[in-house]
Amino acid sequence: MKVIVDLCVVPMGVGVSVSKYVALCEKILTEAGLKTRLHAYGTNIEGEYDQVFAAIRQCHEQVHAAGAPRISTTIRMGTRTDREQTMADKIQSVEDKLTK
Amino acid sequence: MKVIVDLCVVPMGVGVSVSKYVALCEKILTEAGLKTRLHAYGTNIEGEYDQVFAAIRQCHEQVHAAGAPRISTTIRMGTRTDREQTMADKIQSVEDKLTK
Amino acid sequence: MKVIVDLCVVPMGVGVSVSKYVALCEKILTEAGLKTRLHAYGTNIEGEYDQVFAAIRQCHEQVHAAGAPRISTTIRMGTRTDREQTMADKIQSVEDKLTK
Amino acid sequence: MKVIVDLCVVPMGVGVSVSKYVALCEKILTEAGLKTRLHAYGTNIEGEYDQVFAAIRQCHEQVHAAGAPRISTTIRMGTRTDREQTMADKIQSVEDKLTK
DSSP: OEEEEEEEEEEESSOSOOHHHHHHHHHHHHHTTOEEEEETTEEEEEEEHHHHHHHHHHHHHHHHHTTOSEEEEEEEEEEESSSOOOHHHHHHHHHHHHHO | OEEEEEEEEEEESSOSOOHHHHHHHHHHHHHTTOEEEEETTEEEEEEEHHHHHHHHHHHHHHHHHTTOSEEEEEEEEEEESSSOOOHHHHHHHHHHHHHO | OEEEEEEEEEEESSOSOOHHHHHHHHHHHHHTTOEEEEETTEEEEEEEHHHHHHHHHHHHHHHHHTTOSEEEEEEEEEEESSSOOOHHHHHHHHHHHHHO | OEEEEEEEEEEESSOSOOHHHHHHHHHHHHHTTOEEEEETTEEEEEEEHHHHHHHHHHHHHHHHHTTOSEEEEEEEEEEESSSOOOHHHHHHHHHHHHHO
């Protein structure tokens, strides 16, 4: 099952600067062979369900191992059976309507 | 890895009434042996990461099979290494502060 | 515009125990005259849009004032024009399907 | 109060193609003078709390007016009092760690 996911990992108990933990997650996702795109409040991910959620599990394990005692993550996940759609398709689809 | 999750599955392309799909997910989660508690905008789930996300995968697969061509789901997921905490503990912890 | 909201406020930079900040938000929401129901990963809220988001603004302001330098909040918000629906209706609607 | 928000509006009861409604929201946000950036699963928004949530209210009202009888939206919202931070700063902060 192909999924498009938006992931936002919030480490707690490590002060206000959390970008090093977010960068760690970016590396894990990329090394897992997933297509990703970072934005200002999360990361878009495209891939197979099992592969994506194995990588997200790794993010939590490694962010804990890097010193964060608590993590609160939010995930949006889209699946569809009517047609294939990539992250780029989704953006293009909105932008087409904007220029009309 | 133990997780506390809050899951909200939104089927698209099937009209405005989606409670039968939510009920289907409740059954899947319960039959997977997970502890759950339904609220007005999602379901709290407590369990092992792999077990929880295998069940969420099943929710998507079966909601598609039941006729929804598209699904947009949101998930909150909490993990912590400092101590064990159940869903009931989390609520109790807030309620203790409210009565003070 | 009537809304059903699910609110989860995550204070950052104040350690791992955040229940006192969540309790503070509960008090703000209740004193604002909103109908609320606490669950293990957030709070259901029912009310008028302007009233709900004035109260959520107060939550952020007072959680900052109570010592949290950073807050990452997630909100689900539902509106519908086809019919009126309360938080209790939403739960009942799913439970009706479960017992069938 | 300055906020960085990530908004994802999901119209229900209008079939599987919702990009025209997302484009409508983009226009509303831009015309409200807000800084926005579209991604594959939502839109980053930067602005003052009251201005941002007045625009989000408009999104719901106009998406309903355009034909969607039900909407389920998710919002992430960040505020901080320790320092000013833009959407671009947040991305830069992570990318700095990635190149090290």
